[in-house]
Amino acid sequence: MNCRALCSTVVVACAMASSGVAAWAQPAYPSRAITLVVPVAAGGAADALARSWAEHVGAALGQPVVVDNRPGANGSVAASYVAKQAPNGYTVLFASTSNMSLNPFSYKSLSYDPLKDFDPVSMLAGTSQVLVTSTATGIRSLDDLVKAAKRKSGGLDFGSAGKGNSTHLNVEFVAQHYGLKMTHVPYKGAAPAMVGLIGGETQLVADAVVSVVPQVKGGRVVPLLIFGSQRSKAFPDVPTVFEAGLKDYPAGGWYGLMVPRGTPKEVVARLNGETAKFWADPGVKQRMDALYMDPPSALGPDAVTQTMKKEAAVWGPVITRLGIQND
Numbered sequence: 001m002n003c004r005a006l007c008s009t010v011v012v013a014c015a016m017a018s019s020g021v022a023a024w025a026q027p028a029y030p031s032r033a034i035t036l037v038v039p040v041a042a043g044g045a046a047d048a049l050a051r052s053w054a055e056h057v058g059a060a061l062g063q064p065v066v067v068d069n070r071p072g073a074n075g076s077v078a079a080s081y082v083a084k085q086a087p088n089g090y091t092v093l094f095a096s097t098s099n100m101s102l103n104p105f106s107y108k109s110l111s112y113d114p115l116k117d118f119d120p121v122s123m124l125a126g127t128s129q130v131l132v133t134s135t136a137t138g139i140r141s142l143d144d145l146v147k148a149a150k151r152k153s154g155g156l157d158f159g160s161a162g163k164g165n166s167t168h169l170n171v172e173f174v175a176q177h178y179g180l181k182m183t184h185v186p187y188k189g190a191a192p193a194m195v196g197l198i199g200g201e202t203q204l205v206a207d208a209v210v211s212v213v214p215q216v217k218g219g220r221v222v223p224l225l226i227f228g229s230q231r232s233k234a235f236p237d238v239p240t241v242f243e244a245g246l247k248d249y250p251a252g253g254w255y256g257l258m259v260p261r262g263t264p265k266e267v268v269a270r271l272n273g274e275t276a277k278f279w280a281d282p283g284v285k286q287r288m289d290a291l292y293m294d295p296p297s298a299l300g301p302d303a304v305t306q307t308m309k310k311e312a313a314v315w316g317p318v319i320t321r322l323g324i325q326n327d
Helices: 003-025 045-061 073-083 097-106 142-151 166-178 190-198 209-217 265-278 282-290 301-322
Strands: 034-038 065-069 091-096 118-127 129-134 156-160 182-186 204-208 221-227 253-260
Touching: 034 045, 034 073, 045 065, 045 091, 045 118, 045 253, 045 265, 045 282, 073 091, 073 097, 073 118, 073 253, 091 097, 091 118, 097 166, 097 253, 097 301, 118 265, 118 301, 129 166, 129 190, 129 209, 142 156, 142 166, 142 221, 156 166, 156 190, 166 182, 166 204, 166 301, 190 204, 190 209, 190 221, 204 209, 209 221, 253 265, 253 301
Parallel strands: 034 065, 034 091, 156 182, 156 204
Antiparallel strands: 091 253, 118 253, 129 204, 129 221
């Protein structure tokens, strides 16, 4: 073999070796545990949804998906944390209407930008809230509610899970539509707000369907309105906001998945694909039915972005008009 041929052989061998080292240095995704950061405390429907997804996707990917609950500030604590993590697919945000669509308008200073700091992965589930009143009020329909609010001096009082939360804004949306005067009473969570309603501190509360069902069965509250595009299987006789004429309502609540901006497209595609398979699992469907969670109409990243923009166009002016500002 002459010198030139020998040199060429050495160069090829070195290139192959180098390629092998590069492949070894970059193991296929995922090669270790993934963390799903959830903006609510452990327990409850949202946390149960997150843990179901984590279990399903962890089994499919062959690596554990660890749930990290970081509640606080309407989901801002969790979102701010994820926005600062490396964009490698190993930290995923459990996103929602609150931390993606509402907080940019209701917080004076937010340490993340929902559209600039994250790449959307997928919608995960749709969920509806229901407007309820205590049985003690005598209100049994939306028409009764409007009459009672106009009749009562100072209007009605309503509780929520916190200022600027979706449980707050949904009721404000109803009040705005009907021109009703109402007083907001914020609580430290949806459960205390429901206790306040049953105890007579307020007359109205909007809460997740799964939380309302036992209260209705117990005869303590009456459902009046569904904040969603479809009637609830739990309350088939209760009208939706659209049936009630609130045509500008953006949509029902949602949960989705986001990753730090710059995460490789193939990683986003992998997570999106496994999320699509999540709803195809009969066991998952059964668990979600028990939580009154619905499969999203669209799963892709674009569905998340479009939903956020649509919600911002509606809720932004409402929040500004009401002067809602959190520190």
